Amino acid sequence: MKRLIVCIKQVPDTSDVRIDPETNTLVREGVESILNPLDPFAIEEAVRVKERMGGVVTAITMGPPQAKKVLQHAIALGADEGYLICGPEFAGADTLATSYTLAQAIRRLGNAVLIFCGKQAIDGDTAQVGPGIAAHLDLPQLIYVRKIRKINKRYIVVESMTDTGYEIIRSTLPAVLTVVKEINEPRLPSLKSAMKGRRYEPNVLGGEEIKADFNRLGLKGSPTRVVRIFVPEQARKTKILTGNPEEIAVNLFSSLQKEGVLRCQ
Amino acid sequence: MPVVIDKDLCIECEECVNICPFGSLELGPSGLECSDTCTLCGICLDVCPSEALTLPDVPEEEIDLKDYKDVWIYGEQKRGSLHPVVLELIGVGRELARKRNCRLGVVSIGNRLDQVLATLKHYDVDDIFLIQHQQLKDYNSEIYANLLTDLIREKKPEIILSGATLRGRSLIPRVAVKVRTGLTADCTELDVDENTGNLLQTRPAFGGNIMATIECPNRRPQMATVRPRVMKTASPLPSPHKNQVVQNIDPLLSSLRSETEILDTVDSLKETEDLTEAGIIVAGGRGVGAPKGFRLLERFAKVIGGVIGASRAAVDAGWVPYSRQVGQTGRTVHPDIYFACGISGAVQHLVGMQSSKIIVAINKDKDAPIFNYADYGIVADMFEVIPELIKYAERRVKR
Known part of the structure; x- marks a missing residue:
């Protein structure tokens, strides 16, 4: 059976992350781990392709045992099966080791025709893992896809966003796609699929099962290191402009001119 | 393979517990513990005052x-x-x-x-x-x-x-x-x-x-x-x-050799409208209320030589296309001036625009979070203020 693979990630809900102004540390109390908000678009698109072409939608994630929650979420959103790539050997992975791990899992699962990723994960915001997987598998990459125009057994035609518009690209299959949220509106889980998700127990794969080179996994396989972490200075001192609209206009534009960002007469 | 804790050095100050983004560190009855949710990001190493934390030793493959x-x-x-x-x-x-x-x-x-x-x-x-x-x-x-x-x-x-x-x-x-x-x-x-x-x-x-x-x-x-x-x-x-x-x-x-071919390139935006390259952005959010409000912002943008941006709320409402969206799920921008009009200032929006040189916030709600991140705040109805800004800019602003 042909596989439509979706790579997903469990991330801390960054909208909940706050800095404690007194201690300058990250307040993580009550910060929940969630499915990366850009991933449901990838899952939905895979499900839509399946509805047109057949196949199995396989969600995969690398993470700790708790990451099975996002696979259950993926099942609720329409994925058919989920694989959790989990084990101590994967800890400390940067984008190079992560993309190697996912690529290796995809290789082992076999029969992939399309590999979907969200545009990026909101904790790291790197957008590097999608192209990385494509490079490891030596497959074409279609990045920032906003529409699948056409797909058949041999090729796919997509609209891919650029800084000033989009390109229409045709690619052979298999291929790696990263999708932007414009591509679709993910359906809400039905009662039945939500229930199916809650009960789902994903398959677990370790480094042995994906036949990985252990030197390329986790911290060992990661060339980058975080050497320092600090809280950015909150440099802005807000000046509230008051008065009637006319006074505000005069005041604002003279301030902007003083800041050197605008030229007035 | 979580972070390595030297319990003899640990003074149990809990600095690391507070900063760990994954909640992996915990002070238990037998001292500091780290669970397998640890991703070895190393953030805790920096805050530890007693150097009790280290990353596990891994032999590196050498290149010259x-x-x-x-x-x-x-x-x-x-x-x-x-x-x-x-x-x-x-x-x-x-x-x-x-x-x-x-x-x-x-x-x-x-x-x-x-x-x-x-x-x-x-x-x-x-x-x-x-x-x-x-x-x-x-x-x-x-x-x-x-x-x-x-x-x-x-x-x-x-x-x-x-x-x-x-x-x-x-x-x-x-x-x-x-x-x-x-x-x-x-x-x-x-x-x-x-x-x-x-x-x-x-x-x-x-x-x-x-x-x-x-x-x-x-x-x-x-x-x-x-x-x-x-x-x-x-x-x-x-x-x-x-x-x-x-x-x-x-x-x-x-x-x-390639497996892909570009069939066509569509530039729906003029080069000058590229958000990531814009010097001035006039962005609107939920508070703009309707597509009509964006036309006012467009007029303002035009007289000061800026381009239109939007928060997710305005895009989801269908008032502006997705290509205009600033923030986590849209684009990250760094203009000289960012006008946030009727934008409350959700974190997801802030991450996309907070490195702008100058941020001007216009919002009716004086408690809107955007005011904490702005250089200039105007607590007023944008429909009253912006026409005045346009009037002034038409006469005085050099483009």
Whole structure:
């Protein structure tokens, strides 16, 4: 059976992350781990392709045992099966080791025709893992896809966003796609699929099962290191402009001119 | 394999417990414990006052770092002209090359690069590598990545910088994997350790709530991307460069193969409307209320030479297209002035615009979070204030 693979990630809900102004540390109390908000678009698109072409939608994630929650979420959103790539050997992975791990899992699962990723994960915001997987598998990459125009057994035609518009690209299959949220509106889980998700127990794969080179996994396989972490200075001192609209206009534009960002007469 | 805790050194201050983004550290009855949710991000190591925390020891595969030298910049071009971010990277690249006492090079790929070359003549760049071929008219991630990889393997640069444009963010990760090295995206600050040559790459993490400095100590080249408009544009030389070395590189035919083909390119935005390049952005949110409100913002943008941006709320309401969206699920922008009109200031929006030089917030709600992040706040109805701003700007603002 042909596989439509979706790579997903469990991330801390960054909208909940706050800095404690007194201690300058990250307040993580009550910060929940969630499915990366850009991933449901990838899952939905895979499900839509399946509805047109057949196949199995396989969600995969690398993470700790708790990451099975996002696979259950993926099942609720329409994925058919989920694989959790989990084990101590994967800890400390940067984008190079992560993309190697996912690529290796995809290789082992076999029969992939399309590999979907969200545009990026909101904790790291790197957008590097999608192209990385494509490079490891030596497959074409279609990045920032906003529409699948056409797909058949041999090729796919997509609209891919650029800084000033989009390109229409045709690619052979298999291929790696990263999708932007414009591509679709993910359906809400039905009662039945939500229930199916809650009960789902994903398959677990370790480094042995994906036949990985252990030197390329986790911290060992990661060339980058975080050497320092600090809280950015909150440099802005807000000046509230008051008065009637006319006074505000005069005041604002003279301030902007003083800041050197605008030229007035 | 979680972080290693030396319980003899640990003073149980819980600094690490508070900062761990994954909630992996906990102070239990038998002292500090770390669960297997640890990703070895190393954040806790920095806050530990007693150096009780270490990362597990891993033997590194050795490569000879000394074989790698010089700083390179990827010279992104479109239709033969250099992307402005390249000139910004030349500024910071020059500084890195000075500290490392090495050469600064620019690599450009395309079908006609004479204009790129003509521009670079006026900048302080030592080496120019041009890969020209008629098949390289359109950007193609596979082919461009093959060619850049071939050149890196041959010349062995120590550092490679690229703009974090959509193109750069497609090409560079592919290249980094092919040469099996580290890559840091969206750096806001770059420095180099003069002795080790380690590039100190600082970038926002966790939605911009914290900054992280990242190194790639045992691999070369070290690769980083930088968003447009973050670094200052290099000043042109007073007269054209005399000793610039220009090398035309013949592409390997085997590297020109691709499984993809561009059928058409649609530029729905004019170059001048590119949000990531805009100097002034007038953005509207839920408070704009209707598409009609955006027409007012458009008039304002026009008189001050700005472009329209929007929050997710306004895009989801269908008032503006997605291509205008600023924030986590949209674009990240760095204009000189960002007008946030009727935008409350959700974190997801802030991460996309908080590195703007000046932020002006206009909102009816005096408690809107946006006011905590703005340089200038106007607590008022935008429909009363903006017409006045337009009136003033029409008379006084030079464009």
